[in-house]
Amino acid sequence: MIIEGSIISGEFDPSMNEFSLHKVKNLNTQSVLKENQLTAIYNYLKKHENDDDGQIITLNDQMPIRLTREELLKLAADFKKILSMYD
Template identity: 60%
Template sequence: MHIEGNIIAGEFDPERNEFSLQRVKHFYTESTIKETQLESLYQYLKKHENEQDGQIITLYDQMPLRLTQSEVKQLIMDLQRIYPFYH
């Protein structure tokens, strides 16, 4: 199932119970997110969602990508949308 969020987009595979991340903002990537990883990322972002400086995430463990406070909130909403698909 294809999921198009505000910050991320990708495919959820119910048989493998994982989300294949294909886009972050306007950058294309290929990464797999398991339920525990999504939960950890969600909890971290919820703790820091009100920080005015936003957050920095990395793609491929080497390319920093800045998220504004507003984009962090949008990413949280994207993750909330994906989470119910896990079983």
């Protein structure tokens, strides 16, 4: 199932119970996230959702991406939607 969120896009595979992340903002990436990994990221985002300066994430441990507070909230909403798909 293709997922097009506000900040991310990818594909959820219900048979493997995993999410393949393809894009963050407008940057291509390739990561497979299990439920516990997605939950950890979601919890981190929720913990820092009130940070006025936003957050910096990295793609493939190499490319830093700045997320504004608004983008951070949208990313958390995208992850929440995906988390609801796990068994």
